Amino acid sequence: METTQVQVAKKLTDEHVAFLENVMMKGGPEQRDYKTFNQLVNSLDESGIEELRDILSPVLNNTETMHGFAYSKPFGYAGDFKIIDMIYENKVTSDPRYKNWDIWWNSEYASRAVRNRKDYFINICSELEKKSEGPKEVLVLGSGPATDIYEYFVKNPDSNLTFDLIDLDENAIEYAKEKNRKFSDKMNFFRINVLRFKTHKHYDLIWSAGLFDYFKEKHFIYLLKKYLPFLDENGEMVIGNFSSYNPTRKLMEALSGWYLNYRSDYDLYKMAAEAGVKGEQMIVNKEPLGVNLFLRIKKSEESFIEFREPISKVAEYSVN
Numbered sequence: 001m002e003t004t005q006v007q008v009a010k011k012l013t014d015e016h017v018a019f020l021e022n023v024m025m026k027g028g029p030e031q032r033d034y035k036t037f038n039q040l041v042n043s044l045d046e047s048g049i050e051e052l053r054d055i056l057s058p059v060l061n062n063t064e065t066m067h068g069f070a071y072s073k074p075f076g077y078a079g080d081f082k083i084i085d086m087i088y089e090n091k092v093t094s095d096p097r098y099k100n101w102d103i104w105w106n107s108e109y110a111s112r113a114v115r116n117r118k119d120y121f122i123n124i125c126s127e128l129e130k131k132s133e134g135p136k137e138v139l140v141l142g143s144g145p146a147t148d149i150y151e152y153f154v155k156n157p158d159s160n161l162t163f164d165l166i167d168l169d170e171n172a173i174e175y176a177k178e179k180n181r182k183f184s185d186k187m188n189f190f191r192i193n194v195l196r197f198k199t200h201k202h203y204d205l206i207w208s209a210g211l212f213d214y215f216k217e218k219h220f221i222y223l224l225k226k227y228l229p230f231l232d233e234n235g236e237m238v239i240g241n242f243s244s245y246n247p248t249r250k251l252m253e254a255l256s257g258w259y260l261n262y263r264s265d266y267d268l269y270k271m272a273a274e275a276g277v278k279g280e281q282m283i284v285n286k287e288p289l290g291v292n293l294f295l296r297i298k299k300s301e302e303s304f305i306e307f308r309e310p311i312s313k314v315a316e317y318s319v320n
C-alpha cells in the first residue's frame, strides 16, 4: 500500500487488512510504513479500532512488547513505573517477531517527549543546584521509577539536593528504591495519594511529570492550591502535562488504551490563575517537540518579572 492511498474510513477496508497482515508478518511496521499506519489509525472510529485490535492481538496480548505491556496494564493502570522506565531505556525486544513494533513505539512523538521531559527535569535540578550553595529540598509528586533522579545523581554524585518522593503504588516505590539504592541517603519515599500528603516542610522545588495529565481540572486546581504553600519563599513548582498537540494521541488510545487529559498553554495558565497564581509568577515551557508542557510557578510574585512581556497576556486569565 502506498502511503498516499489511505482514505478516511471508519472501518477497516480489505486494503487496510492486507496492509496490517503484511506488517504482522514483518514483525511490525518498518519506517516506511509509519505514516500509513498513523493515517490508518487516525481514520478509524471505535468499531474500526476494535477490528484493528483483533488483527494486532498477538502483539497487544504479549507483555514482552511495549504495545502489549501498555495494552495489558499488568499493574492495573496506564502509565505505570515499568512502562515509563522501558520508554526511558528505549527497550526493544530481541524477539524478531516483535522487534519492529518496539522500534516504532520508541520512535513515536510521545515516547521521545517522555525522554525529553527527563532531560528537562535534570536541567531544572542543575539550575537549582547552581542557584546558591547549601542543601536544597525537592518534592516529587508521582515519582514512578525515579529514573530521572537516578540519572541526576549519576551525573552529580556530590549533589546537595535531597528528594522526598510520593507515589501511590507500592510496586513503584519498591522499584525506585532498588534502582536508587546507591543514593538512598538522599531520598525519602512516601507511599500515599498526593491528594492526602501533608508536611510541615518548605521545598525549593516541587516537581511532577506524568501525573497531572490524569487529573480532571477540579483536582488539578486543588493540587496547585494544596502544594503551593509547601514551597519555600524562593521555591518553584513545575508541573508537566501532555500538550493538546500530540501526534501520537490516537495511537496511544487505540493500541494502548492510554487516555490523558491533554492541555494547551492557555488551559495551564487558566487553571493556575484559578488557583490564585498571578501572571508574573507563572510561565509555560515545553520540551523540544512541544508534546510535553511544563507549568512553572514561582512562590515569589516578582520571580518571572524578566519574562513579563511574553506572558503579560496571562493577566487576563487572572480571576482575582
Ligand SMILES: C[S@@+](CC[C@H](N)C(=O)[O-])C[C@H]1O[C@@H](n2cnc3c(N)ncnc32)[C@H](O)[C@@H]1O
Binding pocket: 078, 079, 080, 081, 084, 141, 142, 143, 144, 145, 146, 147, 148, 166, 167, 168, 169, 172, 192, 193, 194, 195, 208, 209, 210, 211
Ligand atoms: C506516568 S508515571 C510518571 C513517573 C515519573 N514522574 C516520571 O515522569 O518518570 C505516574 C506515577 O504516578 C503515580 N500516581 C498516580 N496517581 C497517583 C496519586 N493519586 N498519588 C500518588 N501517586 C500517583 C503512579 O503510581 C505512577 O508511578
